[in-house]
Amino acid sequence: MNIVIIGGVAGGMSAAARLRRLDESATITVVERSGHVSFANCGLPYHVGGVIPERSALLLQTPEALRARFELDVRVQTEAVRIDRDRRVVVVRSLMGGSESELPYDALVLAPGARPVRPAIPGIERALALRSVEDTDAMVAAVAGARTAVVVGGGFIGVETAENLLHRGLAVTMVEATPQVMAPLDPEMGAPVHAALREAGIDLRLSASVTAIGERDVELSTGERVPADLVVAAIGVRPDTGLAQAAGLEIGARGGIVVDDHLRTSDPAIYAVGDAVEKADALDGSPVLVPLANTANLQGRRVADLIAGRDVRDRPVLGTAIVGVLGLQVATVGWNEKRLVAAGRAHRVIHTHPLSHAGYYPGAQGLALKLLVDPGTDAILGAQAVGRDGADKRIDVIATAMRGGLTASDLAELELAYAPQFGSAKDPVNMLGFVDENLASGLTDSIQWHEVEDAQRDGVTVVDVRTPEEFAAGAIPGAVNVPVDEVRDRLDEVPEGDLVVHCAVGVRAHLATRILQASGRSVRNLDGGYRTWVAGMASRS
Amino acid sequence: MNIVIIGGVAGGMSAAARLRRLDESATITVVERSGHVSFANCGLPYHVGGVIPERSALLLQTPEALRARFELDVRVQTEAVRIDRDRRVVVVRSLMGGSESELPYDALVLAPGARPVRPAIPGIERALALRSVEDTDAMVAAVAGARTAVVVGGGFIGVETAENLLHRGLAVTMVEATPQVMAPLDPEMGAPVHAALREAGIDLRLSASVTAIGERDVELSTGERVPADLVVAAIGVRPDTGLAQAAGLEIGARGGIVVDDHLRTSDPAIYAVGDAVEKADALDGSPVLVPLANTANLQGRRVADLIAGRDVRDRPVLGTAIVGVLGLQVATVGWNEKRLVAAGRAHRVIHTHPLSHAGYYPGAQGLALKLLVDPGTDAILGAQAVGRDGADKRIDVIATAMRGGLTASDLAELELAYAPQFGSAKDPVNMLGFVDENLASGLTDSIQWHEVEDAQRDGVTVVDVRTPEEFAAGAIPGAVNVPVDEVRDRLDEVPEGDLVVHCAVGVRAHLATRILQASGRSVRNLDGGYRTWVAGMASRS
Structure with missing residues (x-):
């Protein structure tokens, strides 16, 4: 059996290695446009920043090693130029010699990945991307003589690249077209990320775009010019479908x-597998683009199993x-509130601000968690976690x-490993379940940060049950302060009518x-308390 | 409604606080024998070691604060001496004044916890325990003048206490009656824990017991005397059932x-809730003693819900x-192999040795993982993780x-959060699923470390596919070395008959x-490779 893998x-590469383990006799050819296969693509920004000092650490395999171990025919710097579906042949061209040749296949796997989006603005040819080892080499070279950089786009690659350019001593401006970096987060969850970027010295320009790239600067939509010895385009990626499209394969609505x-x-x-394909969304089955390494690797393994008849x-x-x-961890799973709202899907929202581990043990870090729940079925729709420690664990558990x-109520009952260095006897994930169960069973009701103003307009009184000291340091306009420990004795002081109660995070409230x-x-109860309210209001300004 | 809580x-305390939130009008009285409620019992060893320097950090609540916030009547230094079930009254005695009084109840919650086991050996009265704040104060005082310590018992509290006494500069001997510390681990998984204890300078005495405690030393079952200015009994705990038993309540076979x-x-x-009660095992429903803080807290919350009619x-x-x-994390869930063997329950065993995060990113730490699977249903029966980072996360996910x-095969398909600082594109948990799926589907077969010798006796050849350098540095007796990249070319050199193949961890093999x-x-394939085999053999010696 002849198997050709593009990418x-x-x-x-997951497909190629697994195929060999499933079929010792197959002929397996891997065609790769760049000069390297199986490189550490998620490590590229960290080599730019010097966190991964050795370039060789990025190169996990060589064609020679892959031949010796897996008997793979790996052709780098080779482009697949055409698929002849009738003859079951891929025409490939060497990017070194330019010679073309044909690879016959019984099964063809397309794993071309995605290409960085490059906006059609003057000077865009000077913008660097970060997708291949060659891109990395170019960026490392460019950093050497540079003092200023503009990173266009505040997504995963944008924030990683900005951080690493900062490590290298550059003055970094980040330009993000929307009001918020890290689109998978909802606005109020993005606030700590904005704070972290700004505290580190990154000049963060939200709701702004680059209109032109000059020789040593860029022009923003605000009219300003920002110095930029280096420009990085990290606006996002699009499936690399050129070859598939030319071969007449079906392309979906998402591209x-x-x-x-x-x-x-x-x-x-x-x-086809990986960043180039549309996947089915776990919540509603709709086609989605999810350019993530774990998904690509899992699909590579699955396609090998399928070709081998498993x-x-x-x-x-x-x-x-x-x-x-x-130093912040930003982790997400499933749908965010923006997407639920856009889809008109009912949802319950829970914000908490727990510690990464027991507060009495040194080193506990604050976490901001958000859980989105189907109010009809109590199904978990999504979650977000932001903090300096333990965000990865909680999102993996969810x-x-x-x-x-x-x-969501079941989260209350999870038995999670507890010792004071690692969590709490009631883990943050358990706490999300407790809050959900209280809401789902009707024991209590909550209100969201963005609903408070309207509620006040309708005559609702906000009661702040924090201490007078906390209240004095900053409070919701119009709120009345009755500390939690005095509520029982001061019931007659609480104004008539409907109430919103809040504390710092929601527990005392x-x-x-x-x-x-x-x-x-x-x-x-104001969900997530004053802390979520402040973050939400900050996201609006 | 009158609710009395013992403990x-x-x-x-979880029950008391939740009850108040469910019923503002109930009368809730908490009776506690020690001088403190709601203290950080899992933090006690770390205060001894100075990791938690402030004693006040252990005291999360005071009776006064609990009255102000939750309107609880908290009576510390008060012992419940008798339950009069007919009259629904608890007789309590103040340990300060000695006066007795009666607390009537509509519902009574027993949460007395467990008491440290104290073996009947001469001098046992000098042995310290670590269960209350008072115990901690006593140990802190004893440490002050001490240079040597013997910790009896290598369980959770024993290893935590030994580590903290070491922090305080004491020379520590640990005496464990079985051949292995940390009983929830199987022997081959305990080897790295033994190594860590010894490397830190702890004098580890396995398969030994203390036969007598002298004034400045202890006598071991080996006849030796070991210096011991301080003796800590950490042999385990037993449910504190005195009050329940005297009241004629049913006590189970486990005590x-x-x-x-x-x-x-x-x-x-x-x-009744917490360490004092028998729980139902999740795997077979049998009664078990599980003295863990998270279980106790969850039961406390549940009992409040039940009393409130939820x-x-x-x-x-x-x-x-x-x-x-x-610095090692030792985490477990479910059953271990020892227990499965003892119960005669069929099981599939998987050992892996992954890295805590991507190897190309600095700081990755080795992990030893073990998964136990029902070969009939593929259900996960248990897991163990030992390593310097990420063990907690993997056990929580499992x-x-x-x-x-x-x-177990489903683990292959989990989407876990990946960036190179936090995991791998194929996370260690996914890898467990891959291995399981290969075994479950019959693609490959494995052999365990303890079965190799018998297999060799039956004529099986062990083929070591590591490099000649690795082979030279240490190998299984009788193994033949054929490096993985040469296997295809040297097939005729491989001796006839059945084979066991191994590498360092199982991947090349x-x-x-x-x-x-x-x-x-x-x-x-030798499960877990040479690394598991070495650990297993070390556990036998």
Whole structure:
């Protein structure tokens, strides 16, 4: 059996290695446009920053090593120029000699990945990307003589690149077209990321775009010019579908190659995996683009199993992702609130601000967590975590719970490993379950940060149950201060009518809510407390 | 409603606070024998070691604060001496004045916890325990003048205490009656813990016991005398059932208070939670003692819900646990192999040795993972993780998968958050799933470290596919060295008959196994490779 794989990084190389382990006799050829296969693409920004000092650390395999170990025919600097589907042949061209040749296939796997989006603005040819080892070499060379950089785009690659350019001593400006970096986060969850970027000295320009790139600067939509010895385009990526499109394979509405749950394209002899394909969303089955390394690797393994005749299926994706930003961990899974709102899907929102581990043990870090829940079924729809420690663990646990079909209330009952260095006897994930169960069972009701102003306009009184000292240091306009420990004795001081109660994060307010409910009052607890409210308001300004 | 709670730490105090939030009008009285409630019992060893320098950090609440916030009547230094079930009254005695009084109850919650086991050996009265703040004060005082310490018992509290005494500059001997510390681990997984203890300078005496405690030393079962200015008894704990037993409540075969899934004892007006009760095992439903803080806290919350008339049930326990040992994380969930063997339960074993995060990013730490699987259903039966980073996360993910009913093969498909600082594109948990799927589907077969010798006796040849350098540095007696990259070319050199193939951890051997299988050979991969074999053999010596 002749198997040809186009693309030799995550999905393609996983497929090649697994195929060899499943079929010792197959002829397996891997075609890669760049000069390297199986390189550490998620490590590229960190080599630019010197965090991974040795370039060789990025190069996990060589064609020679892959031949020796897996008997793979790996052709780097080789471009697949055309697929002749009738003859089942791929025409490839060496980028060194220019010579063309034909590779016959019984099964063809497309794993071309994605290409960086390059906006059509004057001077864009000077903008660097960060997708290949060659891109990395170019950026390392450019950094050497540079003092200033503009990073266009505040997504995963944008923030990683900005951080690493900062490490190299450059003055970095980040230009993001929307009001918020890290689009997978909801606005109020993005606030700590903005703070971290600014504290580190990055000049963060939100709701701004680059209109032109000059020789030593860029022009912004605000009219300003910002110095830029170096310009990085990190606006996002698009599926690399040129070859598939030219071969007449079906391309979906999202711009990715369409595959079925056997990872087959519209031609059953041609499979496709990774960033280039549209995946099925785990929540609603709709086609989505999820350019993540773990998904690509899993699909690469699955396609090998399918070609070898094993009974597996591609699975819908949750899109679990994480990025490090200047010591902050930003992790997400499933849908965010923006997407739920846009889809008109009912949802319950829970914000908490726990510590990464027991507060009495040194080194505990604050976490901001957000959970999105289907109010009808109590199904977990998504989660977000931002903090300096333990965000990865909590999102992994929630992603696993989602895959296992656990409800949000079930999170209350998870037995998670506890010692004071690692968590709390009631882990932050348990606490999310407690809050959800209180809401789902109707024990308490909550209100979101962005609903407070309207509620006040409708005559609702906000009762702040923090201490007078906390209240004096900053409070919601119009709020009345009655510390939680005094609520029972000062019930008659609480104004009539409907109430919103809040504290710093929601815990003291939960008790106050219950006390006030017991006295017959109609009360909602401000979800996530003053901390979430402040973050939300900051995201609006 | 009058509610009396005996015991004011994890389970008892969780119950009290939750009860108040559910019922503002209840009268809630908490009776605690020690001088403190709601203290950080899992932090006590770290205060001894100075890691938590301030004693006040251990004291999370005071009776006064609990009255102000939760309107609880908290009576410390008060002992419950008798339950009069007919009159529904608890007789309590003040340990300060000695006066007795009666507390009537509509519902009584027993949360007395567990008491340290104290073996009946001469001099035992000098041995210190570590269960209360008072115990901690005593140990801090004793450390002051001490240079040597003997810790009896190598369980959770034993290793934590030994580490902290070491921090305080004492010469520490640990005496463990079995051949292994950390009983939740299987022997080969305990080897790195032994190594860590010894490297840190702890004099580790396995398969030894203390026969007598002298004034400045202890006598061991070996006849030796070991200096011991300080002796710590950390042999384990037993449910504190004195009060329950005297009241005629049912006590189970394991020695804990028997409760139903409504946490009711044999008297329906009396509930019990936490370390004092027998729980239902999540795997087989049998009664088990699981003295863990998270379980106690969860039961405390549940019992409050039940007393308040909410529809919840106590859940069977997985017993997820973790301990830090000199920078090592030791985490476990579910059953270990020892227990499966003892129960005669069929099981598949998987050992892996992944890195905590991508190897090309600085700081990756080695992990040893073990997964136990039901070969009939592919259900996950248990897992163990030992390493300097990321063990907690992997065990939490597996515990969540177990709760969600995911199979071991399903672990292959989990979408876990990946960036090079936090994991791998194929996370260690995914890799466990890959290995399981290969075994479950019959693609490959494995052999365990302790089966190799017998296999060799039966004529099986061991083929070591590591490099000649690795082979020269240490190998399994009788093994033949054929490096993985040469296996295809040297097939005729491989001796006839059945084969066991191995490398360092199992990955290269997997490929070699497949190559040899393709040439018609009968092959088993040595699970966990040479590394697990060495650890296993070390555990025997």
